[in-house]
Amino acid sequence: MGAPSRPPANGFVAAARKVYNPVGFSKGYNFVLWFIFAGALFGFILARLQYLNFYGVYCNPNSRDGALPGECYYYTKFDRYKVGIILHLACILPAGLLAILQFTPYIRYKAIMAHRVGGWLAILLSVTGIAGALMIARRSFGGGIEAQTVTGVLAIVFLGSLLLAVINIKKLQIEEHRKWMLRAWFYAGCIITMRLILVITNTITASSGYQATMPCAKIDFILNSEEELLLSYPACAPFVNGTNLDQYTIIEANFNGKDAAQIAAAVNITAGMALWLAFIIHAVGVEIYIHLTPAEHSRLRAISYQRQLAAGKRNPGSAGLTADRLGDSDGLWTPREERAKGEGADISKDSLQTPSP
Structure with missing residues (x-):
C-alpha cells in the first residue's frame, strides 16, 4: 500500500513521501490532487454542518451564516420546502464526508469492509439528499427555470454516475467503478465552484442596472x-x-444594494448561470483527470481481470460496462502478458512460413 516504485529523487521527495505514503498514496501528484479537491469538499462541508441547527443558525434571522436572504420564507412557512431542505442538508453533508473517506487509499487497502459499508451508506444518503434538493428546486436560489433545469441535470448525472459505478463494481470492473465515482463527486463538487463564480459575477455586475x-x-x-x-x-x-x-x-439586483432583498435578487438572477458554468468546468475537469491517469486505469483493469477470472465471469477484464464491449473496439481487452504471448506466437508462426518466390 502506497509503496514507491523507485527511490526518492531528492530530500524534498523523501520528506513528502513520509506524508503521503501513510495515507496510501504512492505518487505525489495524486496526493496533491486529493488534498486540493478532497480538502475543498471537506472545508465546504465543515462550514455547513452548522446548518443542521435549522432554526438556530440556518433560518435564524439574526445569524450572518445562514441561508440566502429570503429563502427561509419558504423553508419556514411551507412544510414541503422545510422537509426538503432538512432532508437535503442532513443527508448530503454526511454523504460528502463519507465520499472523502472513500477516495482515501488507506481505507480502500486496509479497511475494505469499511470501504464497502461506507460506500453503500454514502449512496443511500446521496439518493435521499438529492430527493430533498429536487423538493426545494422550485424555490432554491430564486427557483428560476434555468436554476431548476441545471438542478435536474445535476441530479440525473450524479445519480446516473453512482448507478453506473455500482453496476461496474458488482461486475468487479474496478477501474470503471473508479471513473464513475470520480465523475459523480466531481459533478457534486460544482456547488463549491458555483459559490466562487457567484461572488465574482455579482461583484462585477453590482451596479449594472439588472x-x-x-x-x-x-x-x-x-x-x-x-x-x-x-x-x-x-x-x-x-x-x-x-x-x-x-x-x-x-x-x-445589486449585490452591494441598500437592503438584503437586493442582495437576494442579485444572487437569484445569477445562480442558474453560475451553476451551469461550474458544472461544465467540473465535467471537463474530471475527464481531463481521468485521461491523465492511464497508468492507474491499467493497473486497476489488470486487477479486475484477475478477480473476474477467479469469479468465473464471462469476458474477464471486460465483464462490466466497458468501452470495448459497448463501442467499436477491435476486440475485448486482454492482459498485457497475454497480448505479448499472442504477438510472440504470431511472430514465431510467421518465421516458420516459407517465403513465396
Whole structure:
C-alpha cells in the first residue's frame, strides 16, 4: 500500500513521501490532487454542518451564516420546502464526508469492509439528499427555470454516475467503478465552484442596472417591517393592505444594494448561470483527470481481470460496462502478458512460413 516504485529523487521527495505514503498514496501528484479537491469538499462541508441547527443558525434571522436572504420564507412557512431542505442538508453533508473517506487509499487497502459499508451508506444518503434538493428546486436560489433545469441535470448525472459505478463494481470492473465515482463527486463538487463564480459575477455586475421580480411576501420576510416595505417598494401596497397577497414587485439586483432583498435578487438572477458554468468546468475537469491517469486505469483493469477470472465471469477484464464491449473496439481487452504471448506466437508462426518466390 502506497509503496514507491523507485527511490526518492531528492530530500524534498523523501520528506513528502513520509506524508503521503501513510495515507496510501504512492505518487505525489495524486496526493496533491486529493488534498486540493478532497480538502475543498471537506472545508465546504465543515462550514455547513452548522446548518443542521435549522432554526438556530440556518433560518435564524439574526445569524450572518445562514441561508440566502429570503429563502427561509419558504423553508419556514411551507412544510414541503422545510422537509426538503432538512432532508437535503442532513443527508448530503454526511454523504460528502463519507465520499472523502472513500477516495482515501488507506481505507480502500486496509479497511475494505469499511470501504464497502461506507460506500453503500454514502449512496443511500446521496439518493435521499438529492430527493430533498429536487423538493426545494422550485424555490432554491430564486427557483428560476434555468436554476431548476441545471438542478435536474445535476441530479440525473450524479445519480446516473453512482448507478453506473455500482453496476461496474458488482461486475468487479474496478477501474470503471473508479471513473464513475470520480465523475459523480466531481459533478457534486460544482456547488463549491458555483459559490466562487457567484461572488465574482455579482461583484462585477453590482451596479449594472439588472432587475428582478420578487414576491412582496418574501421581501416583507426579509425586511421584517411593513413600513420599510412600503417606503422602499410602494408597489407592494396591495400585499400590505391584504387585497393581493400574491403581489410581485420589481427590485434592483445589486449585490452591494441598500437592503438584503437586493442582495437576494442579485444572487437569484445569477445562480442558474453560475451553476451551469461550474458544472461544465467540473465535467471537463474530471475527464481531463481521468485521461491523465492511464497508468492507474491499467493497473486497476489488470486487477479486475484477475478477480473476474477467479469469479468465473464471462469476458474477464471486460465483464462490466466497458468501452470495448459497448463501442467499436477491435476486440475485448486482454492482459498485457497475454497480448505479448499472442504477438510472440504470431511472430514465431510467421518465421516458420516459407517465403513465396
